[in-house]
Amino acid sequence: xxxxxxxxxxxxxxxxxxxxxxxxxxxxxxxxxxxxxxxxxxxxxxxxxxxxxxxxxxxxxxxxxxxxxxxxxxxxxxxxxxxxxxxxxxxxxxxxxxxxxxxxxxxxxxxxxxxxxxxxxxxxxxxxxxxxxxxxxxxxxxxxxxxxxxxxxxxxxxxxxxxxxxxxxxxxxxxxxxxxxxxxxxxxxxxxxxxxxxxxxxxxxxxxxxxxxxxxxxxxxxxxxxxxxxxxxxxxxxxxxxxxxxxxxxxxxxxxxxxxxxxxxxxxxxxxxxxxxxxxxxxxxxxxxxxxx
Amino acid sequence: xxxxxxxxxxxxxxxxxxxxxxxxxxxxxxxxxxxxxxxxxxxxxxxxxxxxxxxxxxxxxxxxxxxxxxxxxxxxxxxxxxxxxxxxxxxxxxxxxxxxxxxxxxxxxxxxxxxxxxxxxxxxxxxxxxxxxxxxxxxxxxxxxxxxxxxxxxxxxxxxxxxxxxxxxxxxxxxxxxxxxxxxxxxxxxxxxxxxxxxxxxxxxxxxxxxxxxxxxxxxxxxxxxxxxxxxxxxxxxxxxxxxxxxxxxxxx
Numbered sequence: 042x043x044x045x046x047x048x049x050x051x052x053x054x055x056x057x058x059x060x061x062x063x064x065x066x067x068x069x070x071x072x073x074x075x076x077x078x079x080x081x082x083x084x085x086x087x088x089x090x091x092x093x094x095x096x097x098x099x100x101x102x103x104x105x106x107x108x109x110x111x112x113x114x115x116x117x118x119x120x121x122x123x124x125x126x127x128x129x130x131x132x133x134x135x136x137x138x139x140x141x142x143x144x145x146x147x148x149x150x151x152x153x154x155x156x157x158x159x160x161x162x163x164x165x166x167x168x169x170x171x172x173x174x175x176x177x178x179x180x181x182x183x184x185x186x187x188x189x190x191x192x193x194x195x196x197x198x199x200x201x202x203x204x205x206x207x208x209x210x211x212x213x214x215x216x217x218x219x220x221x222x223x224x225x226x227x228x229x230x231x232x233x234x235x236x237x238x239x240x241x242x243x244x245x246x247x248x249x250x251x252x253x254x255x256x257x258x259x260x261x262x263x264x265x266x267x268x269x270x271x272x273x274x275x276x277x278x279x280x281x282x283x284x285x286x287x288x289x290x291x292x293x294x295x296x297x298x299x300x301x302x303x304x305x306x307x308x309x310x311x312x313x314x315x316x317x318x319x320x321x322x323x324x325x326x327x328x329x330x331x332x333x334x
Numbered sequence: 335x336x337x338x339x340x341x342x343x344x345x346x347x348x349x350x351x352x353x354x355x356x357x358x359x360x361x362x363x364x365x366x367x368x369x370x371x372x373x374x375x376x377x378x379x380x381x382x383x384x385x386x387x388x389x390x391x392x393x394x395x396x397x398x399x400x401x402x403x404x405x406x407x408x409x410x411x412x413x414x415x416x417x418x419x420x421x422x423x424x425x426x427x428x429x430x431x432x433x434x435x436x437x438x439x440x441x442x443x444x445x446x447x448x449x450x451x452x453x454x455x456x457x458x459x460x461x462x463x464x465x466x467x468x469x470x471x472x473x474x475x476x477x478x479x480x481x482x483x484x485x486x487x488x489x490x491x492x493x494x495x496x497x498x499x500x501x502x503x504x505x506x507x508x509x510x511x512x513x514x515x516x517x518x519x520x521x522x523x524x525x526x527x528x529x530x531x532x533x534x535x536x537x538x539x540x541x542x543x544x545x546x547x548x549x550x551x552x553x554x555x556x557x558x559x560x561x562x563x564x565x566x567x568x569x570x571x572x573x574x575x576x577x578x579x580x581x582x583x584x585x586x587x
Contacts, residue, residue, distance in 0.1 A: 219431045223493075226390055227444040227500065228421035237447070242434045 077315060081308035084108065088302070093309060099273040099284075101293065101303045108306040110313065112275045116190070116283035117317075119276055120265060123194025124201055124258045129251050131198075132205030136250070139206070140213035141235050152210070159203030167264030170196035175268060184280050188270035191279040196268050197261055201254035208253060212246020213239060245328070252325035256318055262287040286310050338365040341504060341534045342387060347401035349382050351394065356382045358558045360401070364504075369526060369535045371545035371566065374555035375581065380538040383555070384506050387536065388423040389416045405504075421448075424497030425506040429513055430489035432481030432496075437473055440481045440492060444500040463498035466532075467491040468525050487518025494525065505529065507537045511544065523548050542582050546570045554578045 084093065088108055096109015139151050171188070174195055179187030216239050224234040240247070262285075270282025271292065290307050297303040342364040349357035357379040364370045372380045385391040389410065391399060403410045410419050421444065432440050441463055442456045450456060460477065464470035469491040473484070481492055490510055497505060507526070511519040526535060526548050539545050545552050549566035554575075562575045573579040 217431075219427065219429070220433060222390065222393070223427070223431050223433060224443070225393065226388065226420055226425045226427075227447070227496065228417040228419075229444075229447050230417055233447050237443075238433060 074315065077308055077311050081305060081310075081312045084302060084305035084309045088306075093306070094313075097275060099289070101297075101306060106302060106306075108302070108309075110286070110289075110306075110310060112273045113284055113286045113289050113310065114313070115275055116269070116273075117259060117285040117287070119190045119279065119283055120193040120197060120269060120285055121255060121258050123190060123279060124197035125251075125255055127194060127198035128201040128205055128254060128258075132202045132250070132254065133209055133247060135202070136206045136209035136213055136247075137235060137240065140210045141231075141239060152207075155203050155206050158199070159207070163200060163261060163264040164267070166196060166199055167267035170264060170268040178280075182280055186270055186282060188268055188282055189280050190269060190276055190283045193265050193269035193283070193285075194279070196264050197258045200261055200264060201258045204257050205250045205254035208250035209243070209247045212243040212250065215246070216242045248328050249325055252321055256321055259314070259317060259321070260287060262291045266291055286314050338367060340364070341366045341406065342536075343402075343404040343407075345402045345404070347383075347386060347403065348399070349379070349386060349391065350398045352396040356558050357386070360560055362553060362560065362563055364534065364536060365551075366534050367530055367532075368550040369530050369537055369548050371549035371552045372536065372538045372555060373540075373542055373545045373552060373581070376540075377557070378555040379558040380555050381508055384425065384508050384536060384538050387504070387506060388420045388425055390420070390425065392416065421500050422502050423504045423506060424500065424502040425508065426490070426493050426497060426510050428509040430486060430493050432484070432489050432492055435481060436478050437481045437484070437492060438477040441496050441499045443496065448500075459499045460495075463495040466498050466525075466529065467494040468521065468528075469495055485518075487514050487521065490514060490518070490522060491525065494522075498529075502533065504534045504536065507535065507539075509538055509540050512540060519544075542584075554581060556581070 093108055093110060094114070095111050096107060097111050098107050098109050099112055100107045135151075135155075139148055139155075143151060170192060174192050175187030177187065178184070178189060178192050220238050220242055221234050224238045225231075229237070265285050266288035269284065269288065271284045271288060272282040273284045273289070274281075276283045290310055293303070294307055297307060340363045344360055344362050344364075347357060347360040348355065356377075360383065372383060374380050382391065385394070386399060386403065387410075391397050399411075405414065405419070405423070408414055414422075433443060435443065438460055441460045442450075445456060445459055461470060461474075464473065469488060472488060473492075481489065484492060490513075494505075494510075511522050514522065523544065526537065529535060530550075537545070537548065546566060551563065552566040552569045553563040554561045554569070554573075554577075556577060562569070562573065562578050564574065569578065570582060573582065
């Protein structure tokens with residue numbers, strides 16, 4: 042075969058291989074979703090969707106079982122909002138500090154530290170939260186148990202922070218240097234430049250960072266299961282034990298009968314989680330596109 | 335030639351980046367309402383000189399400046415806050431660089447930073463500065479659209495308008511037409527000649543012919559030193575230093 046045709050063949054093969062891997066990644070997601078649907082939707086043969094979503098009690102093994110996931114949804118929501126309230130301001134401020142203010146050495150040190158934080162397994166963070174944070178919160182607020190929504194929020198904030206900081210920091214660093222120069226040349230102070238130009242130009246990236254951080258919080262299972270107390274009741278405040286959607290699946294999957302209604306209910310929770318994550322990504326996407334316009 | 339008051343007085347200016355000396359023993363005066371052009375090959379210290387005049391040089395890591403620069407008799411390091419200095423001495427860069435905002439917001443950016451909120455004042459500044467930079471007619475119907483959508487020449491004039499909105503005294507231009515086509519270049523040059531009625535202009539340019547076209551006085555920089563400074567006409571007809579004549583006739587650089 043002559044070299045030109047060989048080259049063409051090679052191009053063709055590489056293109057196909059890349060196309061195939063792209064197609065596969067989509068196919069897998071679709072298959073996972075279909076599997077979730079198949080396993081989860083069977084629950085709704087005997088149960089109404091509204092009762093499932095808005096039922097106030099989750100007693101999967103009582104007779105008859107009750108599959109109301111409202112307490113779980115609220116638990117997840119509460120822990121996530123709490124974690125976001127802590128990690129978003131601190132994370133974005135840390136990213137601005139690292140990208141704009143910290144001098145060379147400190148910057149490298151902080152970046153390495155934050156990447157290390159991301160590398161800690163969630164079970165270890167959960168363990169530390171359970172041993173140190175739980176008793177601390179119990180004492181501080183004089184509540185009967187330290188394993189509360191607040192404990193979960195603080196613990197998860199630690200897990201969301203590395204994602205938020207490192208992605209936001211990348212976005213801020215990617216702002217062209219000339220923007221800063223132009224602003225400073227017009228008499229802006231360092232802070233005015235950072236706030237009005239750099240933070241603004243990096244906003245799409247910062248939104249993406251926040252969304253991914255929140256996505257991580259919602260999907261997190263191990264740490265949250267260890268520190269939130271796992272009581273499937275509708276929470277009335279941050280200082281009460283709660284149970285999240287993820288923790289419920291993880292804790293109960295082992296004791297459910299395959300094909301039974303409990304099993305199907307856990308998969309239905311999976312569908313709810315999938316939809317929530319999908320919505321968060323959708324919002325992030327919308328926002329990114331709008332600001333790029 | 336009418337004698338004009340001195341705008342900038344530069345006395346014994348030295349600039350180092352770390353160990354490297356990029357500007358040596360520079361003393362010269364820039365007069366009010368003239369176009370002072372600076373020519374010279376790459377790495378001759380032209381941009382460093384320009385950045386010294388509004389202390390943008392402070393941003394360069396490892397830069398050290400000695401000597402004195404007086405603006406209207408005041409030492410720019412001792413008597414002026416650097417933010418105020420930069421408002422009085424605006425700069426237009428080589429590559430037009432609108433901020434990622436609308437045309438309108440680009441222009442009022444500096445004013446907003448100074449805390450100006452009054453709509454009428456902002457609107458007035460936008461129209462005035464866009465007229466001064468001869469961009470008004472082209473953009474008056476789309477002030478809200480992103481500045482990035484303008485053409486290169488328009489962007490450069492927008493950058494001029496952005497500076498003019500803050501009512502500066504002095505305009506610094508760092509090779510403002512190096513990225514532009516001949517027609518846009520001609521428009522910028524016309525604008526410069528108009529602007530010198532109201533402003534003092536320092537123009538650094540790679541384009542020797544441009545210096546000859548618009549300059550009142552011209553300085554020739556070479557490797558961090560000023561070889562000569564004189565009226566532009568004289569420099570281009572009878573340069574005092576052989577290196578100057580070599581450069582302007584294109585023997586090097």
